[in-house]
Amino acid sequence: MSQAELTPPANVERQNWTEITPEALYNKLQTIAGNLWWCWRPEVGNLFRELDPVRWRQLDHNPKALLAEMTPQQVAERANELAMYTRINQAHRRLTEYLTDTRHTWGAREAGVLGSKPVAYFSAEFGMHESVPIYSGGLGVLSGDHIKSASGLGVPLVAIGLFYDQGYFKQHLDGEGYQQEDYIDTNVATLPIKPALDPQGKSITVSVETRGGSLLAKVWLVNVGRVKLYLLDCDVDGNSPQDRELTSRLYGGDTRTRIRQEMVLGIGGVKALRALGITPGVYHLNEGHSGFAPLEVIRLRMQDDGLSFEDALREVAQHTCFTTHTPVPAGHDRFSADLIEEHLGPTREKIGISHDQLMGLGRVEPQNHEETFCMTVIGLKLSRHANAVSSLHGHISRRMWANLWPWRVEEEVPIGHITNGVHVPTWLALPMRQLYDRYLGVNWARKMYDPDQWQKVYDVDKGELWETHHALKSRCLDFVRRRLSRQCRRRSEDESAVDAARMSLDPGALTIGFARRFATYKRADLFLSRIDELAELINKSDRPVQFVFAGKAHPADMPGKKLIQRIANLRNDPRFAGRVVFVEDYDMNVTRHMIQGVDVWLNNPRRPLEASGTSGMKVVLNGGLNCSILDGWWGEAYNGKNGFAIGNGTQHVDSKITDERDGDLLFEVLRDEVVPCFYDRDADGLPHRWIDMMVDSIATLAARFSAHRMVQDYVKMCYLPAAGGLSAEMKKG
Structure with a gap:
């Protein structure tokens, strides 16, 4: 927001801010703090910093936490001292305008077909701001930048992730210079997060079946500009004590913990969308962590529309985009056949395939019973739009996964590239x-x-x-x-x-x-x-x-x-x-x-x-x-x-x-x-x-x-083709 944008038009009636109640002023700030739009508007973030610069720094620049420590009267007194009334009102008005004016965006012009059936963007982590610690590094920050730019461009998109109440970890070095890790519980009350509600206004809890019983996850909502981010949280009554800790830490635990987290993200995420009344036109799997999501979509298509497994797979894959991020073998999650059967057994029975067929979806060589189940492989097999994240990475990925398409020469392996960008x-x-x-x-x-x-x-x-x-x-x-x-x-x-x-x-x-x-x-x-x-x-x-x-x-x-x-x-x-x-x-x-x-x-x-x-x-x-x-x-x-x-x-x-x-x-x-x-x-x-x-x-x-260019590329090269929004001539071009 420029200084010109901060100045209201001459024809806008200016309220006498000396008459506003402290509660009304406080509520405007709460509304701003409740949408992460503020975190890429430094002039808006400065409103909170100026309320108490010391506590602002100590609280990791968290406006919800800062407001929780202040009464409406204290906020009003501080705002009066600093002549902040008009700035607060302008910021609140700009947020309202931003959220309501979606007709003049790039997405409204170029991605209209997604309006009724938006993109569902799945990622294991989202880095939007340090005050919302549900990210570890590059992948999460990229996901955060992706949805911020989707918001700015007005691309219809909802995001699905997991809520980690201890995040990744806090790092400190001991006297010998060796890294030590601290895990700290996040206070939900100080986050811009609230329970997600279904169309009837009820909070949502989804159930994911395994051989050992169901995993339950409640669904939270975080507003990131125009984008709604839904986070699944296993810390709910009905789960075992161990499963209540399932989503507490990012990238923690053993392979059994990892597969259960990824079931909640993929299968639970699709169930959450259904409970919310959202019917995506495109499923974007950002890395293999969410590779189980298409299996649940296939199950729903078979249940709702009577499709065979093969027909459902074909249709779902057409609507699915998959992004691979790593050429490092250790970066691709792999699970044993026993773990897959323990967790995916109920799902495969519902879609009517054998254990070997299910394992084949995650193997480069389906008949090789020594090969483990790879989440990147299932992501590639259950999508028709796959990409790497730079030109060189595209070449490496085509070479790395060429055996999935043995009838093609390496240059024709269907993995393109969309180079990353930043918000x-x-x-x-x-x-x-x-x-x-x-x-x-x-x-x-x-x-x-x-x-x-x-x-x-x-x-x-x-x-x-x-x-x-x-x-x-x-x-x-x-x-x-x-x-x-x-x-x-x-x-x-x-x-x-x-x-x-x-x-x-x-x-x-x-x-x-x-x-x-x-x-x-x-x-x-x-x-x-x-x-x-x-x-x-x-x-x-x-x-x-x-x-x-x-x-x-x-x-x-x-x-x-x-x-x-x-x-x-x-x-x-x-x-x-x-x-x-x-x-x-x-x-x-x-x-x-x-x-x-x-x-x-x-x-x-x-x-x-x-x-x-x-x-x-x-x-x-x-x-x-x-x-x-x-x-x-x-x-x-x-x-x-x-x-x-x-x-x-x-x-x-x-x-x-x-x-x-x-x-x-x-x-x-x-x-x-x-x-x-x-x-x-x-x-x-x-x-x-x-x-x-x-x-x-x-x-x-x-x-x-820029992430704006990146998201535009995803819209043109992946989302619109996946949603059926391109004519044959456009595809050819």
Whole structure:
């Protein structure tokens, strides 16, 4: 929302806000807090921050929790002090207009066939905001960005997920630098969540049958702009104590826990939609976790319409889209035949197929009784619209799953690609938004997916862009220092350590950020391959370099934890103290500060194991530059002048040689390209070559890698064909 949007039209009657009751004002704020629309409207989020800046930070920027601690009278007094009445009313009015005006959206023009039968988007996690901790990392944040952009574009879509009342985990490092996990119960009363109601106004509980009895799940509703997100929760009366904990943690437990969670998500999710009176025209399975959903849709078609299993499968697959996200074998869930029969036995009996037939749906080789049941395989077999998440990942996925279509050559395997994107309003810093408002026009955000809209960035004053970036960088480093000093206090370290944390990092130094899941293939420690030369590079008095790291390892990933420990403990090495830091408890808040403030975003996975990656896309929006292996999205984004490439996009057949070679290449690009370019300044201190790269990065990448473009691609390439909304001529084109 621009400043112009905040100013009401002249013909709008202005109420005398001194006469509004505290209760009415409080209720308006509650309404705003009850829809996550506010979290990608920083000027609206600031309303809550200004009520109590200290508690706002302590409560993870949760407006529901903040309001729960204040009375209507206290809110009214604070609003009066800060002259907030009109701003609150305007924000409330803008939300109402946003929710009710769906006729003028891109979706209304381009996706009308979905209006009566919307897309049902299934995902195991959704990352919308740090105050709603039901995500672990990239997949969840992508899902959150997907539904936010669907909301902004007006694409008819409902989302289905699970409610994890303990989320993923809170991370802290012990005195040895080793990751420890804490699980904290979420207070539902402080979340923008309420029971989902059926058409008769009754709360919904669904039942999922297994051989050992039924799993019950109640259904919650979260409003994400125009999109309704339904979350299933097994903590209900009627479940065993063990099953009540089934949805408490994200990606926790053993394979039996995982298959039960995925049954609740897939089968329970379809049942929830039916109870809600929603008849989807498209089912979008975001990764294999929801691969059981089509089985329940098949059962319903057989029950309601008398179709045979084969005919029901054919029709349901036509309406199903499947997105695969990982080329890493361990990333694909697999279950034994016994687990499948224990949990899917009642469903397969209702659809009239044998155990071997059911297992065949999850096997590459249906007759191979030694092969386990793979959720990605069933997702591919029960859909007719499948995609990877970058161009390179598409090639890898077609090769990886070619045996499912042995009669086709690899190039004709029916797995396309739609490259991921990021939700621009969520990740764009407010000062950068204001800069774009001035140079791109106040309505630029309405066409953020249009590359032509971003060409005006070449007109931005270089000095103003650099000053804006430097201010964001200072804010980022202040945030990191606060976190570091808090980490020291929690470990009961002496005041000298706390003071050192406060003084760490130089605002003038080249700052390189790295934040992501600490899986070993992402090679977080690659920068240490030439450690002595790195120490010399970091400590050059006239051209210093510093690194900020963050990220979590899966609780069961011991090698990942060792990576974190190695990097975090560099603070004990005098060569790196205050220059290489690790920020605990990586979440969307940490991400936001880092991607908005670093100079360079480092990404060096072992190619081709990074399916896409999205953190670097967020950096682009805020003027940072990428330095990356040519993998995932960067393989199709890098043009030679909009960032830096590590290597030439090849890898050795021996992973050890690849790692050694990439380590050398990383050091060389930092030493010979990144550092000289950053410190090459004119008399006014402006790095003109660097700023030119910043501008070119924004102009060439911001539109291409926006979630609005991504969702539009899904609509055109998947949703409309799946819903029958394209003519033969359109399909041919």
